[in-house]
Amino acid sequence: MNTSTVNPFxxxxxxxxxxxxxxxxxxxxxxxLATPDRVLEKDISITRDDGSTETMxxxxxxxxxxxxxxxxxxxFHPAADLDEVKSLAAAMAIKCAVVDIPxxxxxxxxxxxxxxxxxxxxxxxxxxxxxAFANDLGRDKDVPAPxxxxxxxxxxxxxxxxxxxxxxxxxxxxxxxPLDKGGILGRDTATAQGGVYAMEYMTHVLDMAAKLRVAxxxxxxxxxxxxxxxxxxxxxxxxxxxxxxxxxxxxxxDPTHVxxxxxxxxxxxDMYCKGMVCDEEKMERDxxxxxxxTDLLEVDCDVLVPAALDHQLTVENAPRIKAKLIIExxxxxxxxxxxxLFFERGITVLPDVLANAGGVTVSYFEWLQNREERTWSAxxxxxxxxxxxxxxxxxxxxxxxxxxxxMRDAAFVLGVERIAKALTx
Ligand code: NAD
Numbered sequence: 001m002n003t004s005t006v007n008p009f010x011x012x013x014x015x016x017x018x019x020x021x022x023x024x025x026x027x028x029x030x031x032x033l034a035t036p037d038r039v040l041e042k043d044i045s046i047t048r049d050d051g052s053t054e055t056m057x058x059x060x061x062x063x064x065x066x067x068x069x070x071x072x073x074x075x076f077h078p079a080a081d082l083d084e085v086k087s088l089a090a091a092m093a094i095k096c097a098v099v100d101i102p103x104x105x106x107x108x109x110x111x112x113x114x115x116x117x118x119x120x121x122x123x124x125x126x127x128x129x130x131x132a133f134a135n136d137l138g139r140d141k142d143v144p145a146p147x148x149x150x151x152x153x154x155x156x157x158x159x160x161x162x163x164x165x166x167x168x169x170x171x172x173x174x175x176x177x178p179l180d181k182g183g184i185l186g187r188d189t190a191t192a193q194g195g196v197y198a199m200e201y202m203t204h205v206l207d208m209a210a211k212l213r214v215a216x217x218x219x220x221x222x223x224x225x226x227x228x229x230x231x232x233x234x235x236x237x238x239x240x241x242x243x244x245x246x247x248x249x250x251x252x253x254d255p256t257h258v259x260x261x262x263x264x265x266x267x268x269x270d271m272y273c274k275g276m277v278c279d280e281e282k283m284e285r286d287x288x289x290x291x292x293x294t295d296l297l298e299v300d301c302d303v304l305v306p307a308a309l310d311h312q313l314t315v316e317n318a319p320r321i322k323a324k325l326i327i328e329x330x331x332x333x334x335x336x337x338x339x340x341l342f343f344e345r346g347i348t349v350l351p352d353v354l355a356n357a358g359g360v361t362v363s364y365f366e367w368l369q370n371r372e373e374r375t376w377s378a379x380x381x382x383x384x385x386x387x388x389x390x391x392x393x394x395x396x397x398x399x400x401x402x403x404x405x406x407m408r409d410a411a412f413v414l415g416v417e418r419i420a421k422a423l424t425x
Contacts, residue, residue, distance in 0.1 A: 008087035008310075011336060016090075018409055019416040029420050036086060037070075038062040042132045044110070046124040048117075056112045056125070060133050062142055063089035063105040066422035067097060069140055070106030071360065073147025073176075074129065074158075076122070080109030080148075088147075091331070092360070094415035095353040099392045101364045106142050108133075114149045126154045127161040134165040139172035139371065145363050146176040156181045172370035175363035184366035186381040187359075192225035192307075193382070194358015195329050196233070197389035198350055199303065202325055205397055206348060208302060215239030215248070215301040215323070217293065218308025219258070219268055222329045222356065226305055227255035239299040243308070245269040246296035249288040297321060306333035313338045321347065328352040343406045351408035353415065354396050361388050 013034055020030040040060040048054050059082055062070045072092035075085075085107045093105025110129055114122050136142055146155055155177045162173050171182035179185065186193070203212065212235045216227045219242045227237050236252035244267035247253065261271045272283050272290050283290065297304065297317055304323035306312050310332035313321065318338040326342065326349045328334065334342070334349060342349050362381060369376045400410035 007083060008332065009083045009090070012087045012090045014336070015409070015412045016416060019412040022403060022405075022409075022413050023417055023420065025416070025420055029423065032423060033064070033416060033419060036061050036063045036089060037065060038136075039082065039086070040133055040136055041082065044125070044128040044132050046121060046128055048121055054112075056110055058108070058110045058129050058132055059085045060108040060136065060142070060144075061085050061089040061106060062136070063107075064093040064419060065104035065142075066419050067093075068102035068104050069138075070142040071096060071103040071145070071363070072105055072107040073145045074108035074110070074150055075147035076110050076112060076114045076125065076149040078111060078113045080111050085109045088331070091353060093419060094412060095357050095360055096364075097415035097418040098353050098396065098411050099357045099361050099388050100418065101361060101388070103143070103360070103364060103367075106144070107147070108144055109147075122154070123157050126150075126157045130158045130161040131165055134162055137162060137173055138166075139170055139367070143172070143363075143367055144174050145360075152176055152178045152183060155183075172367050175366040177366070182366070182370050184362060184369055184376060184381060185378040186385075187362050187366065188221065189225050189229075190362035190381075190385065191222045191329060191356050191359035192229060194361060194385060194389045195222075195226055195305070195327050195350075195355050196229050197358070197386050198355055198393040199230075199325070199327050201390050201393040202327075202348065202350055202397070203303075206325060208324065211235055212302040213238045213250075213252075213300070214303045214305060215296055215299045216305040216307055217241050217246075217296050217312060217333075218306070218330065219262060220307070223305065223307030224255060224259055224262075226307060226327075226329060227253075228259070231255050235303075238301050239296045240268055241293040241296035241308075242268050243293065246291045246293050246299075247271060247288055248291060248296065248299045249286055250300075251287045303327060306330045309333070311335055313342075315341065318342060319345075323347065326350065328355045331356065339406060339408060349407060350393070351396075351406075351411050353411050354392055354407070357392065358385060358389055361385055 043055050044058045045055045089105050089107035096103040159174050177183040216223045239248040298320045300322045303325045305327045307329035313334040315337040318341040331352050396411045400407045
């Protein structure tokens, strides 16, 4: 989670202020966008498997609903605190506005470590969270989703508990559900697929080659899927990493093969090394270098895709980044100082509020399909996702050119402009 000293909510306020200045917003409009509509905070208690009681802090921040119901995930993490949840809720409002879907921004969190709790205990936490906030959730009020250490199974428990607590049937009150419980086809690949559509637009306007050398940091849901799609599209995946290390090769990797290795071992590095012992012959044959997970960021490539943690691209490593285009699938991977350096160096950063918005866009489709009581096909999801991502990327790019500012600032200007307009309507 956030390991930097940068206060994430302070960063949001600074970006908001820049956007408000460009747009000439009044101080009271800026204040409205700087303040969450509601901060819900409660202690929730569960019985642990050994019979003891554990109490933990739970949050739901409803940041802004000027454009539609609050929307945003719930994370289970020991470091989830109010500042973090507030900044993520604000970012959700901006993200939904940038891709122009009729939803606002919210986020939730429970401060505990799911890794030290049994599955039954995690289920009790999920159900207790919903009971605590049931009156504030609902398809037209506030629609949560999975986030760090929460998943589709947890969403299924939550909707079930919500229906029990409120005595209503409302599959649309939460997204990211399993397919047999109202979930949508393509949600698993939506974030990466949205990033690919945005990247396609950018490589076109930046006049980059048709086939590119791409490095991806993080080999989880977002990163591994993006690597797989780009490889299938004919790009060369010159570097991959996970929490244990990285593998790099000019010849490229097949992410499907890497995924198979990852499934049967701890790390992708096991393809070439078992502990400290590396298969030098195999590495030479494949032209592979094995390194740390930070080495990956500095590999020679055209496109770098941070898809792991926040604050990975910093003032320290930014001068050595070789990519011409950075696609932020992760939330907050670039510090403000690194951002400024990239702008100076002519490196284009496709910001998180745009690059990873495919996820919330397909969540919006799930919300719609539940409201319409029908099931969308995988083709319908792709057909509707592509134009949304392409138009949003074009709008942000054109604004950044017109205002001569980085795409992140331009995305904020666009998002704030749309929310402020909805507030005055
Ligand atoms: P995940 O847990 O599936 O995968 C994370 C990956 O990052 C794992 O492979 C892990 O080994 C790797 N990792 C951890 N520390 C690392 C390090 N120091 N260096 C390199 N790799 C490291 O998570 P995910 O769902 O793929 O999400 C990744 C990022 O994308 C997060 O910032 C998340 O907020 C963002 N995001 C994801 C979605 C989504 O739909 N999955 C949507 C929006 C944003």
